[in-house]
Amino acid sequence: MRSFTTLNLQYAHRFYGFKGEAQYLHGHTGILTLEVADTVSPGVNMVFPCNEIQKTAWEVLQNFDHALVLREDDPLLPAILSVYETQGIKDGAPTNKQKGPAFKTELATAYPECRLVVTKETMTVEGMIKIVYDLLKDKLNIVKITFTSGVNGATQEYGQEGQHEKDRCPLCGILLKEGGVCPKCGYKK
Numbered sequence: 001m002r003s004f005t006t007l008n009l010q011y012a013h014r015f016y017g018f019k020g021e022a023q024y025l026h027g028h029t030g031i032l033t034l035e036v037a038d039t040v041s042p043g044v045n046m047v048f049p050c051n052e053i054q055k056t057a058w059e060v061l062q063n064f065d066h067a068l069v070l071r072e073d074d075p076l077l078p079a080i081l082s083v084y085e086t087q088g089i090k091d092g093a094p095t096n097k098q099k100g101p102a103f104k105t106e107l108a109t110a111y112p113e114c115r116l117v118v119t120k121e122t123m124t125v126e127g128m129i130k131i132v133y134d135l136l137k138d139k140l141n142i143v144k145i146t147f148t149s150g151v152n153g154a155t156q157e158y159g160q161e162g163q164h165e166k167d168r169c170p171l172c173g174i175l176l177k178e179g180g181v182c183p184k185c186g187y188k189k
């Protein structure tokens with residue numbers, strides 16, 4: 001069976017070099033749906049607690065929320081960083097509190113201090129799905145990611161259901177850490 005949850009991400013971007021109106025900087029509320037599959041854990045009668053999917057995903061993905069997403073070769077990037085620098089907000093501001101840990105993957109690098117994500121490819125809905133899968137594939141048994149942004153939407157399925165079975169806590173349903181210990185309630189297998 002599957003558990004799924006939805007996250008909202010508000011971001012600004014543009015398609016550098018694209019010939020349509022999207023070559024201009026603009027913003028979206030993106031809606032990301034993450035589907036996680038496994039057997040129904042008998043202890044808690046769920047696949048995975050959705051608030052835990054949210055928590056795990058948000059930890060990393062909050063770096064995209066109220067953020068600017070630019071491709072690494074976009075000339076807006078040095079221009080914006082220079083303005084942030086002049087303003088003294090490039091390396092953080094007291095009001096910038098919603099920060100996940102900085103990350104760097106093959107496809108994206110997050111700079112939470114200035115709410116910026118630099119991507120290798122244009123950040124389309126398809127591009128976002130690739131980035132999200134890369135960031136979360138080792139943390140959750142993801143079988144499907146859907147991302148919509150305005151009228152644009154894309155979806156991708158991964159692997160086979162039921163082939164990812166990992167030990168989950170019979171008391172709260174989350175994945176057990178190495179040694180069979182629950183990081184939330186301390187249950188030991």
Ligand SMILES: [Zn+2]
Nearest residue numbers: 013022026028
């Ligand atoms: Zn757009």
Ligand SMILES: [Zn+2]
Nearest residue numbers: 169172182185
């Ligand atoms: Zn537990």
